[in-house]
Amino acid sequence: MPSVGLSAIQGIDDVLQLKAGETLIIHGAAGGVGAIALQLAKLRGVRVLATASSEEGLALVRKLGADVVVNGRTGNIAAAAQQFAPQGVDAVLGLAGGDSLERCIDALRRESGRVAYLYGLEPVPRPRNGIRMILYSFVGGTRQLERLNKAVEAAKVRVPVAAEYSLADAAEAHKRLEAGHVLGKIVLLAR
Numbered sequence: 001m002p003s004v005g006l007s008a009i010q011g012i013d014d015v016l017q018l019k020a021g022e023t024l025i026i027h028g029a030a031g032g033v034g035a036i037a038l039q040l041a042k043l044r045g046v047r048v049l050a051t052a053s054s055e056e057g058l059a060l061v062r063k064l065g066a067d068v069v070v071n072g073r074t075g076n077i078a079a080a081a082q083q084f085a086p087q088g089v090d091a092v093l094g095l096a097g098g099d100s101l102e103r104c105i106d107a108l109r110r111e112s113g114r115v116a117y118l119y120g121l122e123p124v125p126r127p128r129n130g131i132r133m134i135l136y137s138f139v140g141g142t143r144q145l146e147r148l149n150k151a152v153e154a155a156k157v158r159v160p161v162a163a164e165y166s167l168a169d170a171a172e173a174h175k176r177l178e179a180g181h182v183l184g185k186i187v188l189l190a191r
Contacts, residue, residue, distance in 0.1 A: 001036075001159065005148045006138035007118060008037035012044065015116040015136045016091045020045025023085040025104045027072060028095030029064075030057030030183050033118070035160055037093055038064050043155040049084045051077065051100065053181065060160060060183050072100040081107030088113065097121045105131065160184030 011033070012018050024041055028034045029050035041048050042065045050061035051072030058069045070080040077100060081089055088109030094101045094117035102125060105115055110130045117125060119137040127133050138144075151157075162184040165173040173186045 001152070002140065002145060002148070003138065004032040005036050005152065005157075006140060006144055007033045009040055009148050009151055010138050010144075011093050011116045011118070011136065012037055012040050012046075015134050016093065016114055018044060018046045018091060021047070022090040023047045023049070025049045025051065025077075025081065025089050025092045025107065026061075026066075026095065027051045027092060027101050027104045029061045029066065030054075031095055032185060034093075034095045035060070035064055035184070036157060037095075038066060039155045039157045040151055043151065047084070049081060049089070051075075051096075051104065053096075054183075056183055057181075064158065064160075072096065072104075077103040078107060091115070093117075094121060094125060097123050097125065101125055161187055163187070164189055166190075 018024060024046050026034050026038055026048055029038050030052035038048055038050055047067050049068040050066035051070055052058045052061050053073045061069050068080055068084045070077055089107045092104045092115045094115055105125055108131055114132040116134045116136055119135060160183060162182045164187045167188050167190050170188055177186055
């Protein structure tokens with residue numbers, strides 16, 4: 001929870017500075033950071049359009065409270081965003097890169113839109129006039145973890161569990177992670 005939770009809360013609160021009633025696209029919402037960010041954004045009264053790349057991912061983000069969901073690979077992000085926020089979306093939290101992220105950014109308000117994306121995201125989104133592009137990485141520490149803990153308790157954050165493995169099967173768990181597209185966390189159990 002610390003790395004994904006701090007990435008989520010700092011992206012929502014510190015970097016994007018989202019307020020109740022604003023609109024947000026979380027691109028890659030079914031991943032570890034995205035699932036937590038979605039729940040924290042909803043706690044703050046933010047309206048969320050969530051993208052995921054599979055039917056299972058779309059079902060997960062719906063269950064976690066997304067207002068609108070769209071398949072980030074095959075869906076029409078522009079049309080979904082236009083219907084979701086006809087005047088333009090306020091912010092994008094980019095947790096997956098590529099053409100789909102670019103389409104999310106294209107849906108932003110030109111005069112006040114802002115994009116936050118985590119250090120290490122590839123490819124880096126291209127800059128646009130009038131849009132604030134903010135690269136960030138979470139900051140750890142006691143105060144940050146205390147703030148995260150309060151938010152997690154207030155939102156009753158659910159951490160989706162994709163699979164459980166015994167400690168003896170840790171190598172198999174790592175293979176599953178390396179294959180990608182894991183919805184939730186892999187848990188290692190000492191049995």
